[in-house]
Amino acid sequence: MAKYPFSEIEPKWQRHWEEHRSFRAEEDASFPKEKRRYVLDMFPYPSGAGLHVGHPEGYTATDIYCRYLRMNGYNVLHPMGFDSFGLPAENYAIQTGTHPAVTTRANIDRFRQQIKSLGFSYDWDREVSTCEADYYKWTQWIFIQLYQRGLAYESDAPINWCPSCKTGLANEEVKDGECDRCGTKVTRKRIRQWMLRITAYADRLLEDLDGLDWPEPVKQMQRNWIGRSEGASVVFTVDGHGDALEVFTTRPDTLFGATYMVLAPEHALVARITSAEQKAAVEAYVDGAAKKSDLERTDLAKDKTGVFTGAYAINPVNGKKIPIWISDYVLASYGTGAIMAVPAHDERDWDFAKAFGLPIVEVVAKPGPDGKAAPCAGEPSECTAADGVAVNSGFLDGLGTEAAKKAMIAWLEEKGLGKGTINYKLRDWLFSRQRYWGEPIPLVHCPKCGVVPVPEDQLPLTLPEVSSYEPPGTGESPLAKIDDWVDTTCPTCGGPARRETNTMPQWAGSCWYYLRYLDPSNPGAFVGRDKVDYWMPVDLYVGGVEHAVLHLLYSRFWHKVLFDLGLVNTAEPFQRLVNQGMILGEDNQKMSKSRGNVINPDDIVREYGADALRLYEMFMGPLEVSKPWMTAGLVGVTRFLERMYALGEKPVVDAGPSAELLKLTHKTVRKVDADTASLNFNTAISAMMVLSSELARLDSLPRAAYEPLVLMLAPYAPHLAEELWEKLGHRESLVRAAWPSYDPALCEDDEDTIVVQVNGKLRGDFKAAKGAGKDALEASAKALAKVAEQLAGKDVVKLVVVPGKLVNFVVR
RNA sequence: GCCGGGAUGGUGGAAUCGGUAGACACCAGGGACUUAAAAUCCCUUGUCCGCAAGGGCGUACGGGUUCAAGUCCCGUUCCCGGCACCA
Known part of the structure; x- marks a missing residue:
C-alpha cells in the first residue's frame, strides 16, 4: 500500500472550502432554534512560539462535532479569533523596541496559517482580534x-x-x-x-452554576473560589472606649466560649484601643507584619504569633471582659478583619490560646446515648470543631449545634447585637x-x-x-x-x-469575544440583539481547565451584567463546557522548551498530513484526560488513512454487500453516530478501522458499505474524505452531505452468544436462536462437554438464566 | 489539612443496566511475498503451571454485597489537580 498524497489532497480541499466559503454561517430564519448550534473554542493567545499540539486537540474535537452537525442538517456557528493583548508581546517590545502591534500581527498571521493548514471548518469572515481598536472600542x-x-x-x-x-x-x-x-x-x-x-454577583455566580452542563471539577473550583459561608455578625464593645467591634463567625452557637478577640494587624481600631504600656510592642508587631509578603505571613505562621493590645472587649452574651489581641493569623481582607476566638472549638484559636496561656472554655460537648451532654471538668483536653450539644452556654444549654446557631442569631437580632450574615471568600x-x-x-x-x-x-x-x-x-x-x-x-x-493611565488586564477582551463573533463588524453596537437571539447561548465550549477561576469566572460576571442591562438573552454565556486534557510530552511530563519534549504540529503535518494529526490526537484517548504524545502512535492512524485511500482505488459496485457486511456497516454507523454525538471520538475511530479492514479484503466495494464509511470519515479526516467522495462520482462537497443512517433491525444479530458459567466461572459458550426459552438454554448449556464435566457428581443448587446473555449453574 | 479527579497488559486505551476483562492501536516476536530491503498481508502477544488437552491467578491494596464485581458498598495506599490560618 502506497503512501497517499496528502500533501496534494489537503491544500486542494482547503482551497476548495475557502473559495466556496463552505463554512460561512448565516442567520437563516428557516432553521428553527433547535437546529442551530454555536460551538466555540477558547481562542488562543498568539505567542511567538507558534501553535502547540495542545491547540489542535480541542480544535479538532469541536471541528469534528461541527462537521457532524452540519451533515445532520444543523446551522452551525464555529468562529475563531485571537486573544491578542498580553505581556509577552510587550516584553519583547521592551527588549527590541518593536511595537507590540507589529509582533502580535505577525504572530496572528502565523497562527492563522497554521490553524488553516489543519482544515478546521471555521467561518473566517468572523475572525476577531482583541487588540484592534474596532474591537477594544467595545471592551471600553x-x-x-x-x-x-x-x-x-x-x-x-x-x-x-x-x-x-x-x-x-x-x-x-x-x-x-x-x-x-x-x-x-x-x-x-x-x-x-x-x-x-464582582462580589456583587457572588450569590448569582454561585447559584447559576447548578444549571450549567459543566465538568464537576470546574464547578467545584468556582464554588470554592466564591467560598460562601453562612454565619452571623456579632457586635462586641471595647471596654472603656465605647467603640463597636464587629466580627463574623460561622459558629454563633459558641459565643459563650469566646474568651478573647483577635484583630488583624491592619485593623483600623488597633491604633485607637492600644494601651500606653502595650503601644511599643503593638507597633513593632504591626510594622513587622506590614513588611511580610502574603506568602511569608501564611507559610511561616504555622506557629502563632501575636501581641496583646491592652484593651478588653465585652462579650455581649455574658458581659465578660475578654482581652483583645492582634495577630497575623487574622486576615484583614476577610469578614471584618477581626474575630471572636473560641479556642475550645477552633483549631487556630486553640493553638493561639495554648501559645499565650489564654483561657479555654468548652461550650459544645459530645452527646451521650441519651442525647444529653455534660461539660467536662475544667479546661478541655483537646479542641473539637464537631457539632454536638451546647454546654456552659446559658440559654443555649442542651440545644444541638444547628438549633443553637438559630437560637443565638434570633437572640442577637432581638437585642440588636448582631444578625445572620453570609460571607464570601471572593474578593x-x-x-x-x-x-x-x-x-x-x-x-x-x-x-x-x-x-x-x-x-x-x-x-x-x-x-x-x-x-x-x-x-x-x-x-x-x-x-x-x-x-x-x-x-x-x-x-x-x-x-x-x-x-486615567492604567490599562485593562489581559482578561478583559476575552470576557465578551464570543458575543463579537456574532456580529464582528457592527459599527454601532458591541453586538446586534437579533444576532444574540439567533445564536446564544454557546452550546458547546471546549478548552483547557486552567481558566476555571479566571476567564470562565470573569466572563460569567460580565455576561450577567450585560444580561441585567437587557443586552443579552441569557444569564449564562456557556451552557456546556468540556475541558480537553493536556497533551504531555513523550516523557509523560508537561511539554516545555526547557525539557526539550515539545512537538511542533507543523512538523507532523509536513510528515504525516493534517488528517493524520487530527485523527491521532482524537485516537489517543478520551478528550477530557491528559495523555502522553507518542509519535510512534501516528503510524497506526496513518495505516488506517492509507487503507482508506487504497479503498478509493478499488471498483465500487452497486450489488448489495453480504448479509454479514451489511450488518457490520449498520452497526458501525450506529456506533460512530452515537460516539461522535457524545464526543467519544477514540472509540468511533476504532469502529471505522474495523469496517475499513473488512472492506480492504474485498476486490470490489459494495456502495452500500463503502459510501457510509466515507461519509463517517468526513468529520474526522475531511480532506481525504472529500477526495474519496469525489472519486465516488459526487460533484458536490460532502460538507453538507447527509450523515449516514442505520436500520436498527439490521444491527441485530440473528443469534445470541450465550455464555455458560459454573459457580460464576466461564466454562463455555454456544449460539442460540433469538428469543430461545430458559429451558432450551439450560438444556444447550448442559449439553456442552466442558460444562457436563464440571457438573458431574454435583448438585445444582441454583440456576440463573439471563435470556440472550448467559446461563450460570451454582453447584455444591 | 480540606475539596475534586484518578489507578485496567510492555505502552495509549476498550468494556450500555453488575453478565465472555483487555476492543482498536503501538511496541515486540514469528511467517508469507521479494535476489534483497522497504511497504503490505497473515499469525502470536495479561500472567503462571503444562508437550498438549486443560487448569490456576488476574482490573492499586484489604474487606463486603451478589448466582455473578473493573463496574455497587466500607476501609487503605499511591498519583494528579485546586484551595489552603477565610474565623
Whole structure:
C-alpha cells in the first residue's frame, strides 16, 4: 500500500472550502432554534512560539462535532479569533523596541496559517482580534457600562504586586503566592487601583452554576473560589472606649466560649484601643507584619504569633471582659478583619490560646446515648470543631449545634447585637494594570467633576505611541509619561483634566469575544440583539481547565451584567463546557522548551498530513484526560488513512454487500453516530478501522458499505474524505452531505452468544436462536462437554438464566 | 489539612443496566511475498503451571454485597489537580 498524497489532497480541499466559503454561517430564519448550534473554542493567545499540539486537540474535537452537525442538517456557528493583548508581546517590545502591534500581527498571521493548514471548518469572515481598536472600542464601552452601574471603583487598599511584571495582579492570578505568569513571588503594594465589584454577583455566580452542563471539577473550583459561608455578625464593645467591634463567625452557637478577640494587624481600631504600656510592642508587631509578603505571613505562621493590645472587649452574651489581641493569623481582607476566638472549638484559636496561656472554655460537648451532654471538668483536653450539644452556654444549654446557631442569631437580632450574615471568600477584581499593551481605561480625572467616562462618540480611546514600553515600576503605567495624551479636557466641564493611565488586564477582551463573533463588524453596537437571539447561548465550549477561576469566572460576571442591562438573552454565556486534557510530552511530563519534549504540529503535518494529526490526537484517548504524545502512535492512524485511500482505488459496485457486511456497516454507523454525538471520538475511530479492514479484503466495494464509511470519515479526516467522495462520482462537497443512517433491525444479530458459567466461572459458550426459552438454554448449556464435566457428581443448587446473555449453574 | 479527579497488559486505551476483562492501536516476536530491503498481508502477544488437552491467578491494596464485581458498598495506599490560618 502506497503512501497517499496528502500533501496534494489537503491544500486542494482547503482551497476548495475557502473559495466556496463552505463554512460561512448565516442567520437563516428557516432553521428553527433547535437546529442551530454555536460551538466555540477558547481562542488562543498568539505567542511567538507558534501553535502547540495542545491547540489542535480541542480544535479538532469541536471541528469534528461541527462537521457532524452540519451533515445532520444543523446551522452551525464555529468562529475563531485571537486573544491578542498580553505581556509577552510587550516584553519583547521592551527588549527590541518593536511595537507590540507589529509582533502580535505577525504572530496572528502565523497562527492563522497554521490553524488553516489543519482544515478546521471555521467561518473566517468572523475572525476577531482583541487588540484592534474596532474591537477594544467595545471592551471600553462595556467597561463604561460597568462604571455607570457602580461596578467599577477606585481603591487604594494593598494589592498583589509582581515585582518582575511590575504590575498589580488579581487574586485569581496569584498561585501559591507567586505570579501565575512568571513565577515571581508576589509582594504587597499600596497603589491606587480600579476594582470591579464582582462580589456583587457572588450569590448569582454561585447559584447559576447548578444549571450549567459543566465538568464537576470546574464547578467545584468556582464554588470554592466564591467560598460562601453562612454565619452571623456579632457586635462586641471595647471596654472603656465605647467603640463597636464587629466580627463574623460561622459558629454563633459558641459565643459563650469566646474568651478573647483577635484583630488583624491592619485593623483600623488597633491604633485607637492600644494601651500606653502595650503601644511599643503593638507597633513593632504591626510594622513587622506590614513588611511580610502574603506568602511569608501564611507559610511561616504555622506557629502563632501575636501581641496583646491592652484593651478588653465585652462579650455581649455574658458581659465578660475578654482581652483583645492582634495577630497575623487574622486576615484583614476577610469578614471584618477581626474575630471572636473560641479556642475550645477552633483549631487556630486553640493553638493561639495554648501559645499565650489564654483561657479555654468548652461550650459544645459530645452527646451521650441519651442525647444529653455534660461539660467536662475544667479546661478541655483537646479542641473539637464537631457539632454536638451546647454546654456552659446559658440559654443555649442542651440545644444541638444547628438549633443553637438559630437560637443565638434570633437572640442577637432581638437585642440588636448582631444578625445572620453570609460571607464570601471572593474578593473584588483588581482590574487595572500598570502596563502598556492593554485597553486604555476610558476615564478622565477632572479636578472639578471627578471621574468622568470618555463619551461613547469618542471611543475607541486608542493606545498612544510611546518611546519606551518599560513600566516605570512606580505603580504608573508607561502611558503616564505621554503628557500630550494624559493632558486632556473634561468631557463634562471642558476644563483641563488628566486621563486615567492604567490599562485593562489581559482578561478583559476575552470576557465578551464570543458575543463579537456574532456580529464582528457592527459599527454601532458591541453586538446586534437579533444576532444574540439567533445564536446564544454557546452550546458547546471546549478548552483547557486552567481558566476555571479566571476567564470562565470573569466572563460569567460580565455576561450577567450585560444580561441585567437587557443586552443579552441569557444569564449564562456557556451552557456546556468540556475541558480537553493536556497533551504531555513523550516523557509523560508537561511539554516545555526547557525539557526539550515539545512537538511542533507543523512538523507532523509536513510528515504525516493534517488528517493524520487530527485523527491521532482524537485516537489517543478520551478528550477530557491528559495523555502522553507518542509519535510512534501516528503510524497506526496513518495505516488506517492509507487503507482508506487504497479503498478509493478499488471498483465500487452497486450489488448489495453480504448479509454479514451489511450488518457490520449498520452497526458501525450506529456506533460512530452515537460516539461522535457524545464526543467519544477514540472509540468511533476504532469502529471505522474495523469496517475499513473488512472492506480492504474485498476486490470490489459494495456502495452500500463503502459510501457510509466515507461519509463517517468526513468529520474526522475531511480532506481525504472529500477526495474519496469525489472519486465516488459526487460533484458536490460532502460538507453538507447527509450523515449516514442505520436500520436498527439490521444491527441485530440473528443469534445470541450465550455464555455458560459454573459457580460464576466461564466454562463455555454456544449460539442460540433469538428469543430461545430458559429451558432450551439450560438444556444447550448442559449439553456442552466442558460444562457436563464440571457438573458431574454435583448438585445444582441454583440456576440463573439471563435470556440472550448467559446461563450460570451454582453447584455444591 | 480540606475539596475534586484518578489507578485496567510492555505502552495509549476498550468494556450500555453488575453478565465472555483487555476492543482498536503501538511496541515486540514469528511467517508469507521479494535476489534483497522497504511497504503490505497473515499469525502470536495479561500472567503462571503444562508437550498438549486443560487448569490456576488476574482490573492499586484489604474487606463486603451478589448466582455473578473493573463496574455497587466500607476501609487503605499511591498519583494528579485546586484551595489552603477565610474565623
